[in-house]
Amino acid sequence: MTLRAIKTRIYPNLMQRAKIISNFGCCRFVWNQLLNMQIERYNNGGSYVNEFGMNYLIKCLKQEYPFLKQAESTSLLRVSRDLNQAFQKLFKEHVGYPKFKSRKFPKQSYQSNSVNHNIQQMDKHHIKLPKLGDIRFKAGRQITGKIKNVTIRLSATGKYYAIVLVDKDIFKLPTTNQSVGIDMGVADLIITSEGVKYPTIRFDKILSRKKHYWEKRLARRRLQATKEIAWDQHNKVLEPRGLNDFSNYLKSKHMVAKYNEKIANQRSNYLHNLTKQLVEQYDVIKIEDLKTKNLLHNHKLARAIANQSWRKLRSQLEYKCAWYGKQLVTVNPRKTSQICSNCGFDDGKHTLDVREWTCPKCGINHDRDINAAKNILSA
Numbered sequence: 001m002t003l004r005a006i007k008t009r010i011y012p013n014l015m016q017r018a019k020i021i022s023n024f025g026c027c028r029f030v031w032n033q034l035l036n037m038q039i040e041r042y043n044n045g046g047s048y049v050n051e052f053g054m055n056y057l058i059k060c061l062k063q064e065y066p067f068l069k070q071a072e073s074t075s076l077l078r079v080s081r082d083l084n085q086a087f088q089k090l091f092k093e094h095v096g097y098p099k100f101k102s103r104k105f106p107k108q109s110y111q112s113n114s115v116n117h118n119i120q121q122m123d124k125h126h127i128k129l130p131k132l133g134d135i136r137f138k139a140g141r142q143i144t145g146k147i148k149n150v151t152i153r154l155s156a157t158g159k160y161y162a163i164v165l166v167d168k169d170i171f172k173l174p175t176t177n178q179s180v181g182i183d184m185g186v187a188d189l190i191i192t193s194e195g196v197k198y199p200t201i202r203f204d205k206i207l208s209r210k211k212h213y214w215e216k217r218l219a220r221r222r223l224q225a226t227k228e229i230a231w232d233q234h235n236k237v238l239e240p241r242g243l244n245d246f247s248n249y250l251k252s253k254h255m256v257a258k259y260n261e262k263i264a265n266q267r268s269n270y271l272h273n274l275t276k277q278l279v280e281q282y283d284v285i286k287i288e289d290l291k292t293k294n295l296l297h298n299h300k301l302a303r304a305i306a307n308q309s310w311r312k313l314r315s316q317l318e319y320k321c322a323w324y325g326k327q328l329v330t331v332n333p334r335k336t337s338q339i340c341s342n343c344g345f346d347d348g349k350h351t352l353d354v355r356e357w358t359c360p361k362c363g364i365n366h367d368r369d370i371n372a373a374k375n376i377l378s379a
Contacts, residue, residue, distance in 0.1 A: 003148065004145070006143055007139070009139065009159060010129075010152075020154070023075060027071065029065075034054050051081055055077055078111045108154045109154070112130050112131075113148070114147045125138070127162065143164050145169075146168070147165070150164050155257075180281075181375070184288060184313070190274065193370070198274060204263050275316040282326070285326065288330070288331055336379075337375075345361040355368050
């Protein structure tokens with residue numbers, strides 16, 4: 001049995017939307033209350049309260065704030081678990097102190113556990129969710145397997161999604177007895193040791209003109225709205241306006257978020273198709289262990305490198321290889337592009353503009369990226 005998440009778009013009615021927004025607020029309120037309590041205990045010399053202690057405090061919060069009883073109960077318990085995990089990460093890695101949550105954050109979500117079949121698919125286009133009832137949904141695949149939990153998410157563009165985590169059998173793909181080394185680049189996203197190059201598609205540039213059109217209007221309308229808000233404050237208006245009171249500003253903000261979401265979806269779809277193709281063709285996949293954070297210091301290539309989404313590509317290969325019975329191996333990328341894959345001669349460091357070079361020892365002409373992919377395969 002394997003855990004798998006199925007993302008579906010849901011279409012709640014007005015009453016269901018109100019309940020979802022209310023649940024977002026309850027989870028955010030509980031998070032902020034528990035985090036504030038942990039900070040005050042630390043400042044007063046007290047000890048850290050674990051997940052079970054915070055679960056008991058949620059009962060006390062429900063008595064003090066009756067509106068929390070309207071929220072889905074397991075979603076509030078999930079808040080204490082997430083906060084506990086955040087503190088455990090802080091204690092172990094000493095980074096990322098938990099922060100207070102704001103209702104202004106464009107992406108909101110909460111998670112509910114499956115208890116007594118409160119989450120189930122009713123038919124091909126309707127799913128039953130706790131506290132919400134039947135909701136129409138649309139997805140590329142049907143929900144099959146034992147449902148563990150569901151995450152309700154609101155995107156920056158105002159779309160509602162349900163990410164259903166199911167426990168199901170995933171059949172392994174047939175073996176091919178083939179191995180491949182993969183070099184990741186900028187001009188080409190993936191270069192294999194067999195000489196196949198998968199091109200980079202700059203989805204951000206394809207939609208750049210339309211996106212820039214609305215980015216200019218967003219900046220202009222934000223500036224104009226800020227001036228009018230300052231004018232209201234200067235004249236001591238009884239009900240001063242906020243940015244969300246300006247419809248033109250909200251429209252341009254929505255359009256910018258829409259194009260950002262489209263670019264991200266196109267890139268994600270391209271990576272999914274690519275990784276599935278690689279897993280189907282090869283039994284052993286070797287990739288280089290790149291440190292993307294260090295590469296982003298090159299300001300001339302930072303945007304192009306960020307567009308490649310190398311980390312996302314690697315994570316998709318990791319879980320798909322685990323699903324389908326394949327093997328993923330990470331290799332140190334040191335000197336992979338400067339060592340001859342035929343005789344092993346080290347030709348020294350090459351600048352990025354050198355895409356081909358000839359080995360002075362054996363005389364073979366190498367394509368820089370294909371040679372690196374061959375060295376990764378033999379590592």
